Amino acid sequence: MDTLSPNDVKKLNSNKGLTSLLINETINLQKTIRYVDYESKLKKLQVELIKLQTCIIDNNERVIVIFEGRDSAGKGGAIRRITERINPRHFRIVALPRPTEEEQTQWYFQRYVKQFPKAGEIVFFDRSWYNRAVVEPVNGFCTIKEYEIFLNHVNNFEKMITESGIQLVKIYMSISKKEQNKRFEELKNNPLKQWKMSKVDERAQDLWDSYTAYKNKMFENTKKGGIPFKVIKANRKTDARAEAIDYLLDKIPYDKDKEV
Secondary structure, three states: OOOOOHHHHHHHOOHHHHHHHHHOOOOOHHHHHHHHHHHHHHHHHHHHHHHHHHHHHHOOOEEEEEEEEOOOOOHHHHHHHHHOOOOHHHEEEEOOOOOOHHHHOOOOOHHHHOOOOOOOEEEEEEOOHHHHOOHHHHHOOOOHHHHHHHHHHHHHHHHHHHHOOEEEEEEEEEOOHHHHHHHHHHHHOOOOOHHHOOHHHHHHOOOHHHHHHHHHHHHHHHOOOOOOOEEEEOOOHHHHHHHHHHHHHHHOOOOOOOOO
16 A cells, blocks of 8 residues: 555544454555544534534424435435434434335325424435335336326425425435445345345345336436435445535535534
């Protein structure tokens, strides 16, 4: 590797740098330096998130942030980094299970509307109504007619949301097929994380091209007057998490000079 600068040596000798070196099986100085830089940036971003949340609470604002993306793209990890320092009484993370028999008879958006924020609250959807845009048609969980009705309605649905005063932020985490396979193998081999692999996940690699086609149709549909997704390349988790926070801070106005 290149010669280390005095600043690099300082980073390696820090508590986070030494911890990173010790917990990894192989020593990678450049990776450790990137990790220390990420942790430093993350701390600053999380301070800004506290300012953002304080303004949302003070102004009785309502915010929805939805995370979509490939299986194992890091949606949950990004949400955890966003929420780990903010006030837990003023946000919720929603990851809905498969709809019940009763919910299947209701208006498709109804169970999501039930989770919408009250004044001064942020709701994070770890997958959202966009299940019907990609996951459901790819896996045969909805009919073609149901899928087409969704595409015809979703832009107007989101227009209703935003015109009611709710701020809506949409993020899509994107990873390569190779990276997804690597993460799946890590999950399968980790007894503490094996539960994360679902039957849908197990088919994701075989259905990769189908996911791609429906994903592109979803993006194309937003061009018909909808709210676009912020697409974040998430092969490197730390960069993706920081970019997601940066985007959220950019989309929701707040007092950057507020003391916390």
